[in-house]
Amino acid sequence: MMEKTLVVFLVVVQAVCQVPLTTSPPPTLSTSVTSTPTTAAPTDRLIKIGAFNIQSFGKTKYGRLDVRDYLVQIVTQYDAIMIQEIKDVSETMIYKFLADCQLHRNFSMVLSARLGRSRYREQYALFYDHDKLTVNKYAEYPDPQDIFHREPLIVHLMEKTKGKELTLMGVHTDPDDVPEELGEMENAYNWAVGQGYPTNALMMGDFNADCNYFKASEYSSVSLATNSSFTWLIDGSADTTVSDRTDCAYDRFVSTGTGLFSNTTVDRFDLTFHLNVSQAKRISDHYPIRTIWVA
Ligand SMILES: *[C@@H]1O[C@H](CO)[C@@H](O)[C@H](O)[C@H]1NC(C)=O
Numbered sequence: 001m002m003e004k005t006l007v008v009f010l011v012v013v014q015a016v017c018q019v020p021l022t023t024s025p026p027p028t029l030s031t032s033v034t035s036t037p038t039t040a041a042p043t044d045r046l047i048k049i050g051a052f053n054i055q056s057f058g059k060t061k062y063g064r065l066d067v068r069d070y071l072v073q074i075v076t077q078y079d080a081i082m083i084q085e086i087k088d089v090s091e092t093m094i095y096k097f098l099a100d101c102q103l104h105r106n107f108s109m110v111l112s113a114r115l116g117r118s119r120y121r122e123q124y125a126l127f128y129d130h131d132k133l134t135v136n137k138y139a140e141y142p143d144p145q146d147i148f149h150r151e152p153l154i155v156h157l158m159e160k161t162k163g164k165e166l167t168l169m170g171v172h173t174d175p176d177d178v179p180e181e182l183g184e185m186e187n188a189y190n191w192a193v194g195q196g197y198p199t200n201a202l203m204m205g206d207f208n209a210d211c212n213y214f215k216a217s218e219y220s221s222v223s224l225a226t227n228s229s230f231t232w233l234i235d236g237s238a239d240t241t242v243s244d245r246t247d248c249a250y251d252r253f254v255s256t257g258t259g260l261f262s263n264t265t266v267d268r269f270d271l272t273f274h275l276n277v278s279q280a281k282r283i284s285d286h287y288p289i290r291t292i293w294v295a
C-alpha cells in the first residue's frame with residue numbers, strides 16, 4: 001500500500017514538473033521512428049543496450065552498500081551498458097563492480113584509459129554479456145584536433161547467433177563544449193568506419209545535449225543534429241535527470257545505418273525500486289537510457 005502511494009506520488013510529480021519546464025524540441029529534423037519487429041526476432045537477438053552516467057563513480061559511492069546493491073541490479077538488466085563518469089583514481093573499484101555483476105550475468109568489460117585534460121579524469125566502461133555478444137575490437141577516437149575532453153570509446157560489437165554487427169560509440173561530453181564535441185562525433189564515426197568498424201552505429205551517453213549546455217540556436221551548427229543520416233532516438237522532451245527541479249534530455253542515443261532499435265526509453269530506476277528523489281540521487285543524478293537492438 002505504501003509503495004503504491006509512493007509510485008503514484010512520483011508519477012504526479014514528474015507530470016507536473018514537465019509541463020512548465022519542457023522547452024527544447026528534439027535537435028533534429030529526422031524522426032525517431034524505428035521499426036518494432038520485436039515479435040519477429042527470437043529473444044536472444046533482442047539486445048538490451050544502455051548508457052548510464054553514474055555520477056562521480058568511485059570508491060566512496062561504491063562503498064555504500066545500498067547504492068552498490070541498486071547499481072548491480074540496474075546494470076545487470078542490460079546486455080551491454082556504457083558506464084560513464086568513473087573517477088576512481090586507483091582504477092580498482094570498477095573491477096569490484098564487474099565482479100559483483102558477474103554473480104548475476106556473464107559480463108566482460110571494455111575499459112578506456114582515464115581521459116581528460118586536467119588532473120580530473122574519467123573512464124568509460126562497457127559491460128557486456130559475453131554469452132550473447134563478442135567484442136571484436138575497440139579504440140579511443142584519436143581526436144586529431146583535440147576537440148574532446150574525453151575521447152569517445154568506440155567498440156565493435158557482434159551478436160553471437162547471427163553475427164550481426166554494430167559500432168557503439170560512448171561519450172560523456174564536457175558541458176562547456178557541447179556543440180564542438182557533438183559536432184566532432186560525425187568525424188569520429190567516419191574515422192571508425194575507415195578503420196573497418198561496422199557502418200551501423202549507435203552513439204550513446206551523456207551528451208549534455210539540452211538546457212543551458214545545448215540550446216536550440218546551436219543545433220544548426222552541429223551536423224549530428226541536422227544531417228538526416230543521424231537519428232536521435234531520445235528526443236528533447238525526455239528528462240534524463242533525477243532531480244525534480246530539472247527537466248533536461250542530457251543523455252541520448254543517436255543511430256546511423258540500418259540497425260533496428262526499438263522500445264527506446266529512460267530507465268526510471270526510481271519507479272522500479274520505489275525510491276524518492278533523495279534516495280535516487282544517492283545512485284546518480286542521471287537515469288540510464290535504454291534501447292533494444294533488434295539484431
Ligand atoms: C555463464 O556461462 C556459463 C558457461 O557458459 C553458464 O553455464 C552459466 O549459466 C552462465 N551464467 C549466467 C549467470 O548467465
Ligand SMILES: *[C@@H]1O[C@H](CO)[C@@H](O)[C@H](O)[C@H]1NC(C)=O
Nearest residue numbers: 186187189190223227228229
Ligand atoms: C551526412 O553524414 C554522412 C556521414 O558522415 C555523410 O556521408 C553525408 O555526406 C552527410 N550528409 C550531408 C548532407 O552532409
Ligand SMILES: *[C@@H]1O[C@H](CO)[C@@H](O)[C@H](O)[C@H]1NC(C)=O
Nearest residue numbers: 036038039046262263264292
Ligand atoms: C517493447 O514494447 C512493447 C510495447 O510496450 C512490448 O509489448 C514489448 O514486449 C517490448 N519489447 C521488449 C523486447 O521489451
Ligand SMILES: *[C@@H]1O[C@H](CO)[C@@H](O)[C@H](O)[C@H]1NC(C)=O
Nearest residue numbers: 006274275276277278279280
Ligand atoms: C526519502 O525516503 C527516506 C527513506 O524512507 C526518508 O528518510 C526521506 O526523508 C525521504 N525523503 C524525502 C525527500 O521524501
